[in-house]
Amino acid sequence: MEGTAPAPADPTDTREPYDPAATERWAAEPDKRPGRTAFQRDRARVLHSAALRRLAGKTQVVTPGTRSYDWDASPRTRLTHSLECAQVGRELGAALGCDPDLVEAACLSHDMGHPPFGHNGEEALNEFAKDCGGFEGNAQSLRLLTRLEPKRFVADPAGGELTSVGLNLTRACLDAATKYPWARGDHPTDPGSVKFGAYEDDLPVFAWLRRGAPADRKCFEAQVMDWADDVAYSVHDFEDGLHAGHLDPNLLFAEPERTAIWRVAIGRYVPADTDPEELRAALDRLMEQEWWPHGYDGSAVAQARLKDATSQLIGRFCLAAEGATRGAYGTGRLTRYEAELVVPREARNECAVLKAVADLYVMQRDEQERIRADQRIVLAELAEALSARAPEGLDPQFRAIFDTAPDDRARKRAVVDQIACLTDAAARSLHARLTRRARRAVG
Template sequence: MEGTSTGTAPTPGAYAHQAPPPGYDPTSVARWAVEPDKRPGRTAFQRDRARVLHSSALRRLAGKTQVVTPGTRSRVWDASPRTRLTHSLECAQVGRELGAALGCDPDLVEAACLSHDLGHPPFGHNGEQALNEFAEDCGGFEGNAQSLRLLTRIEPKRFVRGDAVPSAATADGDHLVSVGLNLTRATLDAATKYPWPRGAHPTDPGSPKFGVYDDDRPVFDWVREGAPGTRITFEAQVMDWSDDVAYSVHDVEDGLHAGHIDPNCLHAEPERQEIFRVAVGRYVAADTDPAELSAALDRLLDQEWWPHGYDGSAVAQARLKDATSQLIGRFCLAAEGATRATYGSGRLTRYAAELVVPRAARLECAVLKAVADRYVMQRAEQELLRADQRIVVAELAEALTARAPEGLDPQFRALFDEAPDDRARKRVIVDQISSLTDAAARSLHARLTGQT
């Protein structure tokens, strides 16, 4: 198990002492803060995986919404809906195997998959939107940028002298500054789905997606040293597709378990058209022909393993679990085959290749996302719940702004006291809220506002 420690000042660009795994060069295993390995024989990426796996941030994902709010009961006695934690574990299993099949280091890909949702706030994307509105004047909020911030600054694991950290608020050499989990360059890069700052999307400047806040640029620039522009590393592409596969398949599984999705509706034309309407513009390009989506859905429905007539019985649950396995294998094998057909049989790592996912597989995945969106996320009671969640986040942010440092955890209270200006203090409040589980956010909101 990885323990918390302090160490020498970071030397940006310095290499780790151990040799890199096959397919990677010394720059890939460099750490922002140089440190020796405590256990010879482990690779740098095995250390990274262990640090993420033992982090408190990963454990907190057990209390954060995936699609169905944690604690919600389904109609099946033994069915529990996914949380952000179970989703991350499943994404990691998918990514590890797909990455290994393509020549990536499996521990590196698994660490990236485990990390990819660490920055998500309470209440899922709904909480993300509310926090982004609150943080508009201090750089906004984005779950992926928050993940990088957490990995490199917030999660307490490794501390170094403040006078050697370019991003520190103080140049006092006696002041210890957190460098987070101090992961390798390759792992941090693999966990970065959007390697650009706010408003700098390479093809869509209006996109809300970005991967770094302005005050985290020093470590981000170090991570991206030598990277070809805004190109996404191969391992990050494997992680991203594994994420899509895991949540598209498992969200439908959860929806069936909970009784929100009726399999028969997928054959009814009016319902199908509504599913395709949800998919177009949200999960596929706006000019996608609905006929392509119809063909994609039919391909899935025509499979002998598709869970037709799901009724929640033990036999039906077993068939559904088999369908889940079949779908994951179908999507991963499609990407593996197409990528190998393009690049051959060698190791594919870092910037040596692009993950090739056939259009047919992407459309099938998008249809599954749209099914879950239509029948789970768009339920009337879900919208009422989301409206309440937005109020909780907004009122909690307002209460903390008025009363901080009261209400802040000791870690964030210290950062609030050290913050040089209002913008920095507001960012600390954002960090505090984003670290909360759903239940903790409601509890703190009730304590600070007096509401129950």
């Protein structure tokens, strides 16, 4: 991270920041390699998981393997985004006194539950699953980490049968990966919000990981993860849009273009009562920096300047949060529920402007909307076909869940779990096999 760093954590602060409750696991287990910390084990489990690898085939902004980016057949995926988020979060967390392995594990795992086709797929699955608890990528991440990703099994006290406990991560790690610490319908200010962190049948483990936590409050590590997520995708989506030629930086001087950017940002990336003049000032501040990529033309020098701008932006946003948080709490170690991450309004507005620029010039292109429309049809047809034919089409893991499900609601959830685990390409392949016809991929 570039820039002048605030004072580091106080080296004389020797308090143990994580108590035994923070390092407790749902199912107790011995450490096979003494000497590692509990959070090093968490990070290793996430890194070695199949769910993390599958993110390489899941959409971030544009679908992997399409011709949406003529300059490169490999746009950022959910995996590359997660790796970049983890690097940002690890450094910011460490600077504030968090355990870096804990923050990195949370950043790596925060998007694991996202389905094929990104947020577009999330909306399609939510519609299909509306009568069995809905679908939300963050709630699916918790389900995957605590139930679906094969790693640890325990005997069910009721029947003695083996049941999966997923990766069996520590309480602090699961809490740090929980962006929305409430169940469906329990949003603290907006009961109708589509964002939530746990399905109804995952409430027991959710209650366990939130034991002792203030209601509806994200732990400090989750706040660091959340800001690292915002920083990584806002900066890198802007970089990709510029590099791909979808964005002419000179357009950002034009008032009609600026008005369109404010229209996208307000209500979606900043509060609805935000004054457009605040966003105008935010964009002007960024464009006044000597490292801003004016006149980008794709040459080697321009690409290097763009990479430098990316680094400068990440450093700018992280140092703003670090400095403001240190100003509020001093130089001690900040962990769990001892502090709140303070992000200055100016930094949030600058980050939001970059999100809105990428949204307007990359995600809202006509080509992308045609791709998204096709994806929604594929997932809707796949969900219906798989539901009608199940357990045919289900992988052995999900077939077993389906066969032992107590009711139709639970059986439908098994179908949703199967679809959510698919990559974009696997979803299209299974759709073609079950519907006996392959829809031509758009793009």
